[in-house]
Amino acid sequence: MKVLANDGISKSGQEALNKAGFEVLEVNVAQEQLAKYINDQQVSVLLVRSATKVTKEVLDNCPTLKIIGRGGVGMDNIEVEYARSKGLHVINTPAASSSSVAELVFAHLFSGVRFLHDANRNMPLEGDSNFKKLKQAYAKGAELRGKTLGIIGFGRIGSETAKIALGIGMKVQFVDPVLQETTVTVPFFDGQSVSFNLKSTSLEELLKSSDFISLHVPAQNSYLIGKKEFDLMKPGVGIVNAARGGVLDEVALVDALESGKVAFAGLDVFETEPNPEIRILMHPDISLTPHIGASTAEAQDRIGLELASQIITIFN
Numbered sequence: 001m002k003v004l005a006n007d008g009i010s011k012s013g014q015e016a017l018n019k020a021g022f023e024v025l026e027v028n029v030a031q032e033q034l035a036k037y038i039n040d041q042q043v044s045v046l047l048v049r050s051a052t053k054v055t056k057e058v059l060d061n062c063p064t065l066k067i068i069g070r071g072g073v074g075m076d077n078i079e080v081e082y083a084r085s086k087g088l089h090v091i092n093t094p095a096a097s098s099s100s101v102a103e104l105v106f107a108h109l110f111s112g113v114r115f116l117h118d119a120n121r122n123m124p125l126e127g128d129s130n131f132k133k134l135k136q137a138y139a140k141g142a143e144l145r146g147k148t149l150g151i152i153g154f155g156r157i158g159s160e161t162a163k164i165a166l167g168i169g170m171k172v173q174f175v176d177p178v179l180q181e182t183t184v185t186v187p188f189f190d191g192q193s194v195s196f197n198l199k200s201t202s203l204e205e206l207l208k209s210s211d212f213i214s215l216h217v218p219a220q221n222s223y224l225i226g227k228k229e230f231d232l233m234k235p236g237v238g239i240v241n242a243a244r245g246g247v248l249d250e251v252a253l254v255d256a257l258e259s260g261k262v263a264f265a266g267l268d269v270f271e272t273e274p275n276p277e278i279r280i281l282m283h284p285d286i287s288l289t290p291h292i293g294a295s296t297a298e299a300q301d302r303i304g305l306e307l308a309s310q311i312i313t314i315f316n
């Protein structure tokens with residue numbers, strides 16, 4: 001049985017599938033050639049990440065397909081309901097990358113409070129000629145310890161983000177429509193752990209009282225954070241979006257950065273992905289990454305193994 005891993009698969013996932021008797025085709029077939037390739041190769045399982053689109057046309061024209069697998073969470077690039085209505089299994093790996101995304105949030109937060117994103121742009125240009133000027137420009141840093149992190153959306157990634165925050169001594173508050181109260185257990189390397197009981201707050205209260213805000217909601221029908229929400233925030237707040245482009249209004253963000261209301265932003269996702277707005281890319285107060293939240297060796301290993309195990313279970 002053939003598995004086409006069109007956006008790649010980890011070595012561990014590939015080995016697990018090979019061991020169970022599957023042949024893994026690790027080529028990247030262009031979108032226009034996809035249906036033809038699947039038919040020529042008689043592919044049973046199509047694995048994608050976010051790049052390959054599993055359209056109705058692909059589903060209609062590829063009768064050998066039995067499973068569509070998404071390595072990751074969001075399935076916006078797959079016609080999920082249509083595939084299921086045709087009797088296909090559609091699987092994903094929702095939990096595998098949560099701690100990687102949470103760590104990236106903290107990479108942006110630590111970067112923001114010490115201006116690393118801007119220092120890394122200017123040190124290569126002026127580090128030798130203007131060291132003292134740059135030292136002065138980046139001298140007003142802050143610590144995260146003791147500050148309040150507001151987490152909007154307290155699912156898998158939101159709660160992983162809370163664990164890191166609590167671990168470094170931050171206070172955590174959250175909003176989530178399906179969760180009033182929860183216990184977050186922070187594990188330590190030696191098996192010890194500490195549990196914290198957290199109660200949800202209102203969005204307004206969170207916006208008003210957080211020193212930093214991180215977004216962990218699924219795609220929404222309209223902006224969750226726009227001008228009105230920025231207006232409510234504490235002056236000097238830092239905000240991170242590693243959820244989905246379109247959750248945060250980027251025009252309102254630039255205005256809030258320029259007025260000084262927001263001190264810095266960390267963005268891993270963009271409204272106009274894969275062509276983020278130039279005003280966003282060039283802004284000195286935005287720490288930028290190209291949608292790499294889940295892109296760690298550990299997350300990719302877990303994703304590959306989780307997909308392999310689900311595929312093996314379905315065919316057994």
Ligand SMILES: NC(=O)c1ccc[n+]([C@@H]2O[C@H](COP(=O)([O-])OP(=O)(O)OC[C@H]3O[C@@H](n4cnc5c(N)ncnc54)[C@H](O)[C@@H]3O)[C@@H](O)[C@H]2O)c1
Pocket residue numbers: 072073074094097098101152153154155156157158175176177178216217218219220224242243244268269291292293294295
């Ligand atoms: N940057 C990356 O590379 C990357 C990787 C994986 C996932 N993601 C994104 O991260 C986001 C969160 O993923 P997850 O696995 O934690 O999802 P999840 O489903 O576990 O959690 C999402 C939570 O958001 C809550 N929610 C929904 N609407 C809300 C609202 N309006 N206000 C407050 N809370 C709301 C839900 O009740 C749920 O608890 C998703 O958008 C996902 O696509 C990004």
